[in-house]
Each structure stands twice: as structure tokens, then as C-alpha cells.
Amino acid sequence: MKNDNPVCLDVLIFLGSARVSTPPRPARLGERIARFCTDALASRGHKVNLVDPLDIALDGVFKPHFAYQRGKAPEDLELLAKSIIAADAYVMISPEYNHSMSPALAHLLNHFGSSLFAFKPSTIVTYSAGQWGGARAAVAMRTFLSELGCLPVSAMIQVPRAADVFTEKGRIREKSDEIAWREYCGRAWAQLEWWGGAARTQRAVTDPNTVVKPFLSTPSQRNAP
Ligand SMILES: Cc1cc2nc3c(=O)[nH]c(=O)nc-3n(C[C@H](O)[C@H](O)[C@H](O)COP(=O)(O)O)c2cc1C
Numbered sequence: 529m530k531n532d533n534p535v536c537l538d539v540l541i542f543l544g545s546a547r548v549s550t551p552p553r554p555a556r557l558g559e560r561i562a563r564f565c566t567d568a569l570a571s572r573g574h575k576v577n578l579v580d581p582l583d584i585a586l587d588g589v590f591k592p593h594f595a596y597q598r599g600k601a602p603e604d605l606e607l608l609a610k611s612i613i614a615a616d617a618y619v620m621i622s623p624e625y626n627h628s629m630s631p632a633l634a635h636l637l638n639h640f641g642s643s644l645f646a647f648k649p650s651t652i653v654t655y656s657a658g659q660w661g662g663a664r665a666a667v668a669m670r671t672f673l674s675e676l677g678c679l680p681v682s683a684m685i686q687v688p689r690a691a692d693v694f695t696e697k698g699r700i701r702e703k704s705d706e707i708a709w710r711e712y713c714g715r716a717w718a719q720l721e722w723w724g725g726a727a728r729t730q731r732a733v734t735d736p737n738t739v740v741k742p743f744l745s746t747p748s749q750r751n752a753p
Pocket residue numbers: 545546547555556557558559623624625626627628655656657658659660661662
């Protein structure tokens with residue numbers, strides 16, 4: 529596909545399902561959504577990296593990246609922290625589990641402080657096997673991602689009956705549906721690009737950490753009276 533996009537962003541995509549899907553169980557639906565998002569953003573000229581929670585070794589106990597001495601967290605956490613810092617924008621893909629965002633995605637994101645994501649935008653992508661496309665999870669994700677600092681753009685992508693919409697390779701199954709899906713998703717990608725480009729430009733003008741000090745040790749650094 530021809531790429532006329534003047535903004536080339538470093539986009540980090542989080543695949544929100546950690547469901548074990550060895551045969552005969554069906555593979556995670558999230559894989560096909562992640563492939564679709566990766567291809568769509570790459571074809572718009574962005575550098576895209578995918579984070580799969582199954583590839584990240586997390587301790588049995590919860591010890592976030594920021595609870596370690598600087599640079600001393602386990603390798604997977606350090607590497608992911610670097611990728612989060614380097615990214616200009618995020619895509620958060622989540623299945624709906626019990627009307628909420630995926631616990632695997634929330635757990636993974638909870639390992640990192642908001643200062644790593646701050647002053648960058650995100651796009652919410654949810655999906656489900658059923659008819660609502662994860663809309664209820666998506667609403668709650670706005671609050672979560674806002675607190676994390678990566679403000680969600682207004683357009684969201686919801687994929688109901690994801691197995692019917694996308695093939696395993698992340699292609700739109702029905703040719704006749706292709707334009708509608710591309711236009712629907714295109715709104716969300718265009719908003720991510722606009723905000724991602726604008727935020728990157730402004731970060732180069734003013735380091736946001738000099739304007740608003742990040743929480744480095746405790747939320748009491750909010751200085752609420
Ligand atoms: C624990 C659990 C809770 C679920 N809750 C919902 C739900 O609230 N709404 C919904 O539409 N689908 C729900 N589903 C169905 C998921 O949409 C479906 O299993 C989907 O394939 C999950 O994504 P994954 O295959 O990438 O893990 C739930 C599935 C599981 C395993």
C-alpha cells in the first residue's frame with residue numbers, strides 16, 4: 529500500500545490476551561487483532577513493535593519495575609521499560625473478560641510507572657467472541673490509560689465476533705467489509721498519528737518532566753494538600 533503519511537511514529541502495541549491456547553483449544557483471538565493492527569500501522573509508515581504478555585517473564589509475586597533500584601529490575605522488565613520510553617504512541621488491545629479489560633494486560637501495565645507512558649497518546653482496541661466487541665471493557669480502559677498517562681484518543685476500535693471479522697492472519701475475511709473496516713479504524717489511527725506527532729514535537733521543545741515532576745517513589749509526590 530502507498531504511504532503518504534508524513535508522520536512516522538514509534539508505536540508499541542500491547543496484545544492483551546495471555547490465554548494459553550495450545551491445540552485443541554482455539555488460538556487467542558487477540559493474535560489476529562494484533563496482526564491486523566500491526567499491518568495497518570506499518571502500512572501507514574510507522575515503526576511498530578508488538579508486546580506479547582506470553583513473552584514477558586513476570587515474577588509470581590508482584591514487584592513492579594519501579595520497585596527495583598534503577599536499572600536492576602529483571603531483564604524482561606528493563607527491556608520493556610526501554611521500549612515504553614522510546615515509543616511515541618501506544619495501541620492497547622484487550623479482549624473483554626467479565627465486562628472488564630483483560631487482567632493480563634492490566635497486570636503487565638501495572639508493572640510500569642506512569643512517567644514512562646506520560647505525555648503520549650494511546651488507541652484502545654477491544655474485541656470479543658460475542659456481539660459487543662468489548663465495549664464495556666473499553667470504557668473502563670479510558671480511566672486506566674488516563675491514569676497511566678497515555679491519554680486515549682477519542683476514536684476506539686471495537687471488534688465484535690472477532691473470528692468472523694478477521695482471518696488468523698489478521699486479514700479482513702469478507703472483501704465487501706474491507707472498506708468499512710479500514711475507514712472505521714482509519715479514524716483511530718489518524719487521531720493517534722496527530723496526537724503522537726504533536727506530542728513528540730512538543731516533547732522536543734519542552735521536557736514534560738521539567739513542567740510536571742514525575743512520581744518517582746510515591747504517589748504522595750502529587751503534593752495534594
Ligand atoms: C474469563 C472470561 C471472561 C469472558 N467475559 C466476556 C465478556 O464479559 N464479554 C464478552 O463479550 N466476552 C467474554 N468472554 C469471551 C471472550 O470474548 C473470548 O473468549 C475471546 O476469545 C477472548 O480473547 P482471546 O481469545 O484473545 O483470549 C470471556 C472469556 C473468558 C475466558
